[in-house]
Amino acid sequence: MQDTPPLPSFAAIVVAAGQGLRAGQPLPKQFAIWRGKPVLRHSVEILLAAGADPLVIAIPVGGENATRDALAGLDGFTLVEGGDTRQQSVARALAMIASAERILIHDAARPNLPPQVIEYLLGALEIHPGAIPVLPVVDSLSIDTDGVMSGSAPRDQLRRVQTPQAFRFSAIRDAHQAWQGDQNAGDDAQVLRAAGEQVAHVPGDERLAKLTFAEDFMAALPPIRTGMGFDVHRLSTGEELWLGGIRIEHDKGLAGHSDADVALHAIVDALLGAIGGGDIGSHFPPSDPQWKGASSDRFLTHAGRLVDEAGYFVGNIDLTIICEAPKIGPHRDAMRARIAGLLGVDIGAISVKATTTERLGLTGRGEGIAAQAVATLLRK
Ligand code: CTP
Ligand code: MG
Secondary structure, eight states: OOOOOOOOOOEEEEEOOSOOGGGOOSSOGGGSEETTEEHHHHHHHHHHHTTOSSEEEEEOTTOHHHHHHHTTTOOSOEEEEOOSSHHHHHHHHHTTOOOOSEEEEEETTOOOOOHHHHHHHHHHTTTOSEEEEEEEOOSOEEEEETTEEEEEEOOTTOEEEOSOEEEEHHHHHHHHHHSOTTSOOSSHHHHHHHTTOOEEEEEOOGGGOOOOSHHHHHTTSOSEEEEEEEEEEEEETTSOEEETTEEEOOSOEEESSTTOOHHHHHHHHHHHHHTTOOOHHHHSOTTSGGGTTOOHHHHHHHHHHHHHHTTEEEEEEEEEEEOSSSOSGGGHHHHHHHHHHHHTOOGGGEEEEEEOOTTOHHHHTTSEEEEEEEEEEEEO
8 A cells, every 4th residue: 555645745734713792602712612622723723633834823803812822732833913804914924924725714613623634735836826615505596685686696617616725826815915904804714716726625514613603502512411320318397299390299498509309400400410510409509599499390491492592492301309208190190291381392301200119228218308300312
């Protein structure tokens, strides 16, 4: 077997100086976690592994610490403050590079960069001063005027353009210098074309899709997640018994935080566990007076909302209540209906089971009631 020849040497720029406003992440999207790592780190690792030297990263004003955290343990890159537009960020990064033969210019917002695309791009530079990865347009195209179709565009000749884009260094440097500063360029290929140079198309890759909206981050989430929850509360006289979201007539009730509904608490912990969202104590601290005596319904609806915000819905919940008394069977369907109602799911998604512990242990002696729950969530 023959070794593949090494790639020709190349410099690289990664632009990461945007604000990432549309992605709705808690921090600028280039620093948000995607598939286990900060978005920016993915491209930087791939470009360094492909031999990019030098590698210049345009970062937001004040973003140096966030960048160094995101890239901890890596070296071989230089940081530069970006500008107000993407084009200005590229121009500032280009100014940091004294000389190079070839350069790749890449958006940090496209973290999944197949090495094959880099090979195609550098190959095309043997013939053309610029090269870009493109994909066909598969949908038909409609021109919108005030919400009404006012025409259509033929799609055969149209291509969707990705990054990285590859250039002979001097050609793109000169083109950026000649570019009118008040014009915003969508990408660097447009800047090179404006300078009268030719840009070749090479095959892009759907995996190179740009992370733009919150949904783009959600699509990277695992399709199924599972969480488990467990809780115990003490039985004592003079308390109401709330279990599975309903009130049950009994000679004792559960004592503890809120209404001490162990069954709902176990479900809340299962839901929080499935989204990696901490536990019931971290969301509703017993020390906070607003939750004292609160109905556990509120905990469950809140957990349901967090599940929704995390990009999931409840597939099913399996709850087991562990006690000698009261008998759960007569209340099973009322509990299922209540839990299903609170979570806005079909009753068929909720299972309520009960068992005793043969008079052994704390539940066997009637000192308390325990509950455990498993929740399965499905990606929206
Ligand atoms: N970018 C940049 N400098 C700017 C604007 C954008 O370096 N002044 C970078 C972004 O960090 C991103 C890439 O250009 O890697 C593509 O831009 P886009 O997807 O629009 O990212 P943002 O501008 O950060 O996001 P938004 O438009 O949603 O605020
Ligand atoms: Mg932008």
